[in-house]
Amino acid sequence: MITIKEIAKLANVSPGTVDRVIHNRDGVSEKTADRIKVILKEHNFKVNRIAQSLAMKKKYTIAVLLPHYDEEDSFWKAPLEGIEKAKEEVRSFGVVVETFSFDQKNSSSYIKSFEQLLKTKPQGVVLVPTFKQETRRLTNILLQENIPFVFLNIALSGYGNLSFIGQDSFKSGYLSGKLMQLCLNEGDDILTIHSRSNLSNFNNISQRTKGFDCYFKENGLKNTNHYIEIEDFWDTKKVKVSIEMALKSIPKIRGIFVPNSRSYIIADHINDYRDKVPFLIGFDLTEHNAQALVDDRITFLISQKPFQQGYRAINSLSKFLLYSTPPATEILSSIEIVTKENIPDYRQKEHAIFL
Amino acid sequence: MITIKEIAKLANVSPGTVDRVIHNRDGVSEKTADRIKVILKEHNFKVNRIAQSLAMKKKYTIAVLLPHYDEEDSFWKAPLEGIEKAKEEVRSFGVVVETFSFDQKNSSSYIKSFEQLLKTKPQGVVLVPTFKQETRRLTNILLQENIPFVFLNIALSGYGNLSFIGQDSFKSGYLSGKLMQLCLNEGDDILTIHSRSNLSNFNNISQRTKGFDCYFKENGLKNTNHYIEIEDFWDTKKVKVSIEMALKSIPKIRGIFVPNSRSYIIADHINDYRDKVPFLIGFDLTEHNAQALVDDRITFLISQKPFQQGYRAINSLSKFLLYSTPPATEILSSIEIVTKENIPDYRQKEHAIFL
DNA sequence: CACAGTTCCGTGTGCGCACACGTAAAAATA
DNA sequence: TATTTTTACGTGTGCGCACACGGAACTGTG
Known part of the structure; x- marks a missing residue:
């Protein structure tokens, strides 16, 4: 050296x-x-990056704005943990990370949290652009102030973001299609269950659905895909009724596709139909979903490495601030197929990096 | 701060x-x-780890001993790249990484390279314990000299290693079994193709096979699994003859299981039988295998994140030397299911960490 | 030739920490 | 009480680098 x-x-x-x-x-x-x-x-x-960091007295603040999570929908827990992990690591490099959260179903809380965020005078921002119109306003402010920002999880284009960290939703849907086909026989039908209340994450969901359908179309398969839309997944009775109605009226249905992160709810409700509808494909390895997978109530989960995504958002933005090395415009995490048999060990808190 | x-x-x-x-x-x-x-x-x-590293003038050397790779069997390329990546990162922390390689089929080259390795007076060693007996000799030396060492990719127990970085081969075989079952119908048979020349990696291979069989046994499935052993995968003619013989004499075979990293060779030879034997499951995402996957000649590849494994070997050993934090005794990477549809983007050189 | 302006480069300090060294004060011993 | 030994702590330096400051050498101008 x-x-x-x-x-x-x-x-x-x-x-x-x-x-x-x-x-x-x-x-x-x-x-x-x-x-x-x-x-x-x-x-x-x-x-020597070590010495360099020590010598450069410049301090940076990165502010993060993401949806909060609860017991029922814990999807955003993992990204936050990745962010916390990265936060610890970049601290020694003089980068401070401030986290803010908002309600996915409430655009005004999005705006409000953003205003709080601005008060920290960040040099970089990580954003989950849940609401299109509001995001336009926010990003305009950031562009005006010359604050670089990256999008996490939701890919909007034309907003001047430095990078997008997330998954290729279309591809992950396409893969789901393949897995579904692998499970089914020729004459079997499919049921796709949407959730109206998930408008906020509409982008990813619709891309997944498109990808799913595309697989069947491209490969000339004739399994019919039926759609139902349930307003609110938390309304247990309605969910049950809707599903039962569909399954009874279309007995050919053998597989269910749930393009959001709450397939475990659906899994809860088809226990009585398990013999007739043995296959269920969902998204995201939340704790509830993982449990359903272990219990054989879900066949496949498509996961997107949310921990890594959070980690990389902070990581790439820090690199940009510290060394002016711009990240790739798209940082796409691999599309993981998770089954009961290869479900990762939760005790090993993802892989720790360094420091 | x-x-x-x-x-x-x-x-x-x-x-x-x-x-x-x-x-x-x-x-x-x-x-x-x-x-x-x-x-x-x-x-x-x-x-502040940064300042600490700068102040601690102690220098460490980590020596690595792994099999070399060639065009045909490039399995060891990815771990080496992970090691090189980690090498760059730990350099600033005063850790020097020296790499040595040996011939997988030649135990004396293993010994010889190790002797070379010892000359660097390493404070830590990463070892791929390919040969059991010889490894005993080498690890005894390391124990005597009080040099901590970790095993990479091959799990031997009772050798006093600080940690094992690799996969759970049995589980990955078990998963292969599930995937195979998903592909097959009830009456279909399976052909498992071993390679005699792979004795060096015997541990992983046999564990995979056991796991594979275990899946079928545990789930009470009646698909018969036929075994053939081919002495040398490079002997094109013999390979072709052996496979053809098996497939002709057992027409019920619909799926092939290759528990080593060279399934692409098998894939090359069953082109004429593709309609009759549509499913092939292999291991490890080497370039050749990836190509076969893209060309629909392989159905599933089970991958073990070799890049990360190499990276983590250096990483965890460095942490141990620098901060005396012992790594987990087993660092198992996730078992990835790779299909044509979710094959990772090679342009994105795995995920870079920091620095 | 004197002067100012410019170009080019050396010096010094500090980032936060580890550690060797030195030294008062306290305790033990004579 | 005088002296040695031990305990308990302060001081100083350097790790490799960034950057501010200052100064020598050169250039141009009247």
Whole structure:
């Protein structure tokens, strides 16, 4: 590990001059700059990030705005944990992370939390752009203030975000289609269950559905896909009635597709029909879903590594602030197929990184 | 982020004393130590790892010994890349990583490379314990010299290793069984193809096979599993003859299970039988296998995150050397199901961590 | 030639911490 | 009480780098 000081000695200059060359600051004659550059390359010099961080006294604040989670819909727990993990790690680098949350069903809480967020004077923002119109307003403010921001989980385009961290929803739906087909026989039908109350996450859900249908179309399969829409998944009675109605009127249904993160609720309600409808594919490895998977009430879950997504949002934004290295415009996490047999061990809190 | 100096001021002592308390060094009266401890807790003090690394001038060397890879069997490419990635990151922390490789089929090259490795006077070793007996000799040396070491990819027990980084081979085989069952109908048979030349990796392979069989047994399935053993996968003619013989004599075979990383070779040879034997399950996402997957010649690949495994081997050992935090005795990576539809994007070089 | 302006580069300090060293004060011993 | 030993703590330096400051050497101008 060669140091600036050593390079300086080799080039017969002072460490300060080498530093100037490394950072392309002016004040160095072309001749000596070239000479130093050669030596730097020769010795494969890389700045010691550790020392660099210590020396750069600049502090950064990253503010995060995401939906809060509860017992019933704990999807946002994992991203938050990833964010907390990253928060600890970047602390030593002089990056402070402030988290704000809002109600997914309430756009004004989105706005309000954002206003709180702005008060921290962040140098970077992580946003889950749940509401399209409101997001336009918020991002306009950020653009005006020259605050870089990334989108997490929901991919909106044309908003000037630095990056999107999430999944390819269409592809994950497409994959679900394949898995469903693998389960079914030729004459079997499918039931897709939507939730009206999930408008906020409409983007991902609809892309998943499209991908799912696309798989069957592209492969010339003739299994019919029936749709029902349930207003509110929490209304136990309505859910049960709706499902029973569908299953009774269409006895060919053998598989159920739930393109949101609450397939466990559906699983709860088809216990009586398990023999007739043995296959259920859902999304996201929340605790409830995991339990249903273990209990054989869900066949497949498609997961998107939410912990990593949270972690990477902070990580990539920090890198950008600290070293001006812009992240990829799309950071897509792998689409994981989770079954009862390969469900990850929860005791191992994802993989810890460093520090 | 409160600093030692600030804590010192609050406690009316010098930074040196605070440092002593933090590291449980003696030379501090119990009274003042307690006082300082209270203040540390109150302010939730955490050492700044960055500054700590810079101040600790101790240098560590980690030596790695793994099989080399070639065009045909590139399995070990990914772990090496993970190691290289980690190597870059830990460099700033004063950890140097030296890599050595050996021939999987030649135990004396294993020994020889190890001897080379020892010359670097490593403070930690990453080992792929390919040969049992020889490994005993090597680990005895390491134990004697008090050099901590971890096993990568192959789980041997009772050798005094600090940790094992790899997969649960039995579980991954078990999962393969489930996937196979999902593909097959009741009366279908299975062909499992072993490779004699893979003795070195015998542990993983046999565990996978056991897990595979176990799935069928546990679930009371009656699909017969036929075994053939091919001496050398590279002997194209023999491979073809062996497979054809099996498929012709047992027409009920509809699925093939290849418990090693070279299923693509098998895939190459069953083109003529694709209609009759549509399902092939193999292991490890090497480039060749990935290509076969994309071309629909392989149905499922079970992958084990080899990049992450390499990364974590270095990572956990570094943590141990730097901060004396011992890693989990088993670091098992998730068992990934890879299909044509969710094959990861190779352009995105796994996920970069920090620095 | 004197002067100011510019170009180019060296010096010094501090980031937060670890640790060696030094030194008062307290305790033990003579 | 004088002296040694031990205890308890303060001080100083350096890790590798960024950056502010200052100054020497050079250039141009009257």
